[in-house]
Amino acid sequence: MSRPTGRVLTLLELLQSGGTRTVAELADRLGVEGRTVRRYVDHLIDLDVPVESVRGRYGGYRLAPGHRLPPLMLGEDEALAVLLGLLAGPRAGLAPAERTAGETAAAKIRRVLPRHLAGRLDTLLDALSFTGRPSAATDRPGGAAPPDTGALLTLADAVRHRRPVSLRYTDRNGRPSERTLHPYGIVAHAGRWYVTGADAGIGEDRTLRLDRVTDARALPGSFDAPAGPDPAERVLSTLAAADYRHEVTLRIHGTPEGIRRHLPESVATLEETGPGPGRATETESETATATETETETDADRAAGRWLRVELRAERLDWLPPVLAAIDRPFVIERPEELRTLVTALADRLASHARRA
Incomplete structure (x- = not known):
């Protein structure tokens, strides 16, 4: 707002x-x-x-005397979704004033919740943990859909009571499957929601994205929680070891603030690097794109410094428009496919600009 x-x-x-x-x-x-x-x-x-x-x-x-606005009417799933967002705010890096506003709004809504609904919210909050750390791996910035509230509540109840659940899940390649999971916990990380637990079908631990869960049903029985890392640590370990299709390394001449406006911490890591392409080795100069300059001018230096940008992603097609929006000199170190996509975008734009 x-x-x-x-x-x-x-x-x-x-x-x-x-x-x-x-x-x-x-x-x-x-x-x-x-x-x-x-x-x-x-x-x-x-x-x-x-x-x-x-x-x-x-x-x-x-x-005007006698005038009152009609009450805000929310369904159970809507009320829980709003409250969860407000209560999660303090863990999402909001400024102090925004945290206070979120907590105040949450308290107002919670006071009018039916008892059973407040209990479901407490169950969810007990099962939820936050990593508090950004991710450097992404499919596409801001591309995560919110989880299904019904599935979220079912999983939270299963975490609290140590009950197995049956899930309908679609993997990153679009393949649907049904799985039986012993859920250890629900984790919010870098704008996405995950459930971590043991996949009973294969006898191994798995971390699943909740926006890919389309249905969750509690099953009879129970399971024992394992010793070892907590759910947030399990999610971070799984993501660190994940095999993403592309590993991207760039050098961009600019300011951290300017780059972060387009590639936030949840998408990419930044670190200061050495001199720009004008002082680079012959091999590096050969890989420089057409947008970079051979030497840094005073204006270039005033506008920032050379920063190494690293990220991992399933797709590359969203990156060329982002680099164009950053509008700073850059070098593509890897992969070669990204260089081809950037060149193709530049050719398309030049072709459009030449049209009468």
Whole structure:
């Protein structure tokens, strides 16, 4: 939610609490100037919220007498999804003010939850852990779908009571399968959700992406939890050993901030490297792309430094547009296939630009 939109909603909540609120009071609560409060009031009026202006020494704004907005109606899965997102916020690197806002909003919603629904949320939170670390391996930035809430709750209950579950799962190649899993825990890592446990069919531990689970059913029986690493450590170990199709190494001349806007920590690692292509070896100069310069100008140096960028991915087709958006000199060290894709994109763009 954008900051102005959030403040307009906060203004509405303040007015709904009753009474007349002065402009000075509202400005102080919202952290804005008086004229901004008046603009926010105009936004509410445009949305058909009946805000009245009260003149006089104790004037200000109030809602029309007897007016209340209808209550927010959420289904069980919707309420749990919203609450989980709010409660997960403090573990996702949010700023302190955003963490406080998330916790406050979660407390308000939780107070009106039916008891059984609050219990399901507690079960899920008990089964959930966070790695607190970014991932350098990805299919495509931001490409992960949210997990199915029903499957998430079923797995959380199975983790708590040590019950096996039957899963319908689709692997990275699109092959569907049915598996019996003894789940150890649910882990949130780098914007994705995972379940880790023992695959009863093959007798080995597995880490599965929850957005690829389409159905989960509890089975009779129970299992003993193994000793050893906790679920978050198991997920990190599995991802570190995963065999991704492409390992990409680039050198980009720019600032960490500029590169991170397009390749965040969850996608790539950055480290400072040596001199640019102008001072590189002959082999390195031969691999430089057409976008790089032979020597660094003063303007180049002011714009940043040479940084080594490494990532792993299943596909490469999303990377050329990202490199074009970064718009800084770069060298492709590996793989050769990426160089071909970048050249093809450059040729297409040049062809389009030459059209009358």
